[in-house]
Amino acid sequence: MKPAVTIRDVAQAAGVSIQTVSNVMHGKPSVRADLQSRVLDVIEQLGYYPSQAAQGLRQRASHTLGFLVFDPSPRALADPVHGEVIAGMCDVARTLGYNLLVDTPLIRPEAPAEHFLRLFRTRRVDAAVITLSGRVGGHEEVISELIAAEILFVLLEREIVGDHVYCLLGANYAGAYQATQAMLERGHTRIAFIDSLQMWPAVDQRLHGYIGAMEAHGLADAVRVVSSIDWSAEGGAAAMRLLLEDGALPPPTAVLAGNDLLAIGAMHTIRAAGLRIPEDLAIIGFDDFEFTRYVEPTLSTVRLPSYDMGRQAAQLLIQHLRGEPATERCFVLPTELMLRRSI
Amino acid sequence: MKPAVTIRDVAQAAGVSIQTVSNVMHGKPSVRADLQSRVLDVIEQLGYYPSQAAQGLRQRASHTLGFLVFDPSPRALADPVHGEVIAGMCDVARTLGYNLLVDTPLIRPEAPAEHFLRLFRTRRVDAAVITLSGRVGGHEEVISELIAAEILFVLLEREIVGDHVYCLLGANYAGAYQATQAMLERGHTRIAFIDSLQMWPAVDQRLHGYIGAMEAHGLADAVRVVSSIDWSAEGGAAAMRLLLEDGALPPPTAVLAGNDLLAIGAMHTIRAAGLRIPEDLAIIGFDDFEFTRYVEPTLSTVRLPSYDMGRQAAQLLIQHLRGEPATERCFVLPTELMLRRSI
DNA sequence: TTGTATGCGTTATCAT
DNA sequence: ATGATAACGCATACAA
Numbered sequence: 047m048k049p050a051v052t053i054r055d056v057a058q059a060a061g062v063s064i065q066t067v068s069n070v071m072h073g074k075p076s077v078r079a080d081l082q083s084r085v086l087d088v089i090e091q092l093g094y095y096p097s098q099a100a101q102g103l104r105q106r107a108s109h110t111l112g113f114l115v116f117d118p119s120p121r122a123l124a125d126p127v128h129g130e131v132i133a134g135m136c137d138v139a140r141t142l143g144y145n146l147l148v149d150t151p152l153i154r155p156e157a158p159a160e161h162f163l164r165l166f167r168t169r170r171v172d173a174a175v176i177t178l179s180g181r182v183g184g185h186e187e188v189i190s191e192l193i194a195a196e197i198l199f200v201l202l203e204r205e206i207v208g209d210h211v212y213c214l215l216g217a218n219y220a221g222a223y224q225a226t227q228a229m230l231e232r233g234h235t236r237i238a239f240i241d242s243l244q245m246w247p248a249v250d251q252r253l254h255g256y257i258g259a260m261e262a263h264g265l266a267d268a269v270r271v272v273s274s275i276d277w278s279a280e281g282g283a284a285a286m287r288l289l290l291e292d293g294a295l296p297p298p299t300a301v302l303a304g305n306d307l308l309a310i311g312a313m314h315t316i317r318a319a320g321l322r323i324p325e326d327l328a329i330i331g332f333d334d335f336e337f338t339r340y341v342e343p344t345l346s347t348v349r350l351p352s353y354d355m356g357r358q359a360a361q362l363l364i365q366h367l368r369g370e371p372a373t374e375r376c377f378v379l380p381t382e383l384m385l386r387r388s389i
Numbered sequence: 390m391k392p393a394v395t396i397r398d399v400a401q402a403a404g405v406s407i408q409t410v411s412n413v414m415h416g417k418p419s420v421r422a423d424l425q426s427r428v429l430d431v432i433e434q435l436g437y438y439p440s441q442a443a444q445g446l447r448q449r450a451s452h453t454l455g456f457l458v459f460d461p462s463p464r465a466l467a468d469p470v471h472g473e474v475i476a477g478m479c480d481v482a483r484t485l486g487y488n489l490l491v492d493t494p495l496i497r498p499e500a501p502a503e504h505f506l507r508l509f510r511t512r513r514v515d516a517a518v519i520t521l522s523g524r525v526g527g528h529e530e531v532i533s534e535l536i537a538a539e540i541l542f543v544l545l546e547r548e549i550v551g552d553h554v555y556c557l558l559g560a561n562y563a564g565a566y567q568a569t570q571a572m573l574e575r576g577h578t579r580i581a582f583i584d585s586l587q588m589w590p591a592v593d594q595r596l597h598g599y600i601g602a603m604e605a606h607g608l609a610d611a612v613r614v615v616s617s618i619d620w621s622a623e624g625g626a627a628a629m630r631l632l633l634e635d636g637a638l639p640p641p642t643a644v645l646a647g648n649d650l651l652a653i654g655a656m657h658t659i660r661a662a663g664l665r666i667p668e669d670l671a672i673i674g675f676d677d678f679e680f681t682r683y684v685e686p687t688l689s690t691v692r693l694p695s696y697d698m699g700r701q702a703a704q705l706l707i708q709h710l711r712g713e714p715a716t717e718r719c720f721v722l723p724t725e726l727m728l729r730r731s732i
Numbered sequence: 733t734t735g736t737a738t739g740c741g742t743t744a745t746c747a748t
Numbered sequence: 749a750t751g752a753t754a755a756c757g758c759a760t761a762c763a764a
């Protein structure tokens with residue numbers, strides 16, 4: 047790579063002092079008009095771009111936002127939800143003069159937050175969006191260590207309080223409530239919920255949203271929950287089998303699944319049992335995975351506002367960095383019930 | 390955020406010079422053992438992490454890799470293919486001491502490479518992986534400007550030669566060839582290819598792989614290509630309709646689609662026409678989108694090694710930066726034929 | 733072996 | 749209004 051053009055080169059070529067170039071770059075009004083245009087010309091001609099490394103060193107800010115996802119699975123960043131968050135963050139970060147650093151820190155039991163802190167310390171990341179998925183230990187330790195380090199961050203899908211901490215949640219409760227209500231309105235009363243043995247806070251909210259809607263319609267006794275062993279389609283298929291083959295209870299006429307993968311597995315079981323969707327058994331998923339639009343019948347689902355989360359998270363952080371912290375610390379973003387043909 | 394611990398703080402607390410701390414950090418052998426351990430203790434205790442901003446300023450290297458995707462669609466980074474590349478890059482970058490910056494530069498006709506260069510100039514990104522998707526003008530200009538700027542980068546899915554340029558391609562030709570051959574081996578002779586009016590180099594290779602396989606089996610005359618208006622499922626459905634309702638020719642017994650979205654649309658048309666998959670009409674897609682595993686029947690497809698591409702790209706760049714440039718400049722990574730039930 | 737001085741590119745604080 | 753100088757945190761060449 048060619049040696050970079052420095053502010054000194056510009057000053058020399060324009061025959062002015064370094065300071066004057068700096069003033070021009072920052073649009074200071076105290077620059078003579080003729081010098082101003084001369085400097086501007088040289089900048090254009092030489093292709094001068096100020097080094098953010100040097101700027102950051104000076105003003106103790108890297109103008110970099112981090113997106114840190116802890117997920118034990120190897121290709122976590124390829125998860126579509128994370129992709130949308132990244133896209134959202136990237137969009138607003140760029141328009142506000144920030145850049146986006148992504149990483150997947152490890153969590154070692156001896157020093158849970160070490161990798162997170164390293165990014166803040168060595169890379170001088172100004173703030174970060176953090177998402178902790180999976181049901182592995184150490185999450186709480188990481189969070190408290192980060193808070194203790196007085197680091198500015200947004201935590202996704204997990205409630206938390208702290209001085210430099212925001213949290214952004216999808217309306218998991220409301221979304222599940224709304225989905226359940228849509229089923230109730232269609233006359234269903236035997237509505238089941240499929241979740242997983244590996245729960246995390248967001249899913250717990252979904253479960254309670256379902257229960258809340260059932261109770262609100264006087265169907266507290268009809269609440270029926272079955273847990274898949276994991277978050278796979280196979281797990282959903284097995285859970286659905288349990289619901290259909292339960293000797294004691296009649297099968298449900300509608301099912302809300304903890305996520306779309308569970309739902310798609312359940313759909314296979316339903317079809318394999320010779321039942322029609324949605325006539326015999328209606329189903330709604332969660333997350334709005336891409337495939338929901340392409341399966342047969344298309345799967346209704348509750349869409350999480352991941353892209354908007356990314357946008358709002360970045361906005362919150364940058365505004366805070368600029369000295370305008372939001373008054374609220376915790377935001378719940380609305381979900382969207384995507385009604386397709388499975389209900 | 391708390392004020393960062395500097396090398397000076399460590400030196401002071403340990404009662405040694407700054408230089409000694411630096412030597413300890415870099416594992417220089419010329420440090421007295423007792424000082425070494427004392428410094429190490431203080432570093433641990435104070436939680437000292439060297440600032441990469443300062444290091445980079447000094448040694449003219451940011452230890453940062455960029456992933457720059459130009460894509461006119463708004464949420465390009467959420468594309469699963471890009472997600473996999475990011476995941477791959479991130480994995481090897483971290484193990485080699487680098488970090489990953491992602492961005493979606495704009496291409497303005499007046500200054501096509503401006504946003505790309507800005508990242509190299511202001512952020513001092515050491516090298517980047519670049520992918521130019523969509524069929525919008527300006528790609529060639531961007532590439533030649535980047536080459537002229539003597540920037541180190543890997544271009545994905547596009548052939549190119551240049552001094553500081555690598556390119557990584559999926560084996561699009563071979564993949565299509567192999568998929569077509571799989572159909573030929575099953576006795577099909579009337580095999581059609583669905584592509585799109587918006588072509589790009591990688592898809593052109595797929596088309597030629599199909600044609601190559603047909604010719605190799607003496608079926609050059611049976612080559613039949615129909616173009617969708619875009620890369621959507623709807624476009625694929627319309628293209629398939631054209632194939633089925635063509636008065637002059639009998640419908641194909643097998644179809645290779647330019648990507649999975651086209652394939653899924655075609656599948657809808659096939660089913661709507663009362664034909665069975667794969668008995669009446671076999672189909673293979675391209676890209677291995679997640680939904681291919683969940684549609685009915687599951688869709689066979691040609692999987693691109695996106696994750697491996699990300700890994701190898703990062704490795705190539707970092708090795709080059711370390712003064713060990715690879716002898717090859719262009720690499721073709723093998724695709725994988727995912728045989729499922731649609732064939 | 734250890735400490736001192738200088739420079740990386742920039743901005744802020746002073747004088748002019 | 750403009751120009752010189754110091755400082756940001758670190759590494760390197762040098763001197764001790």
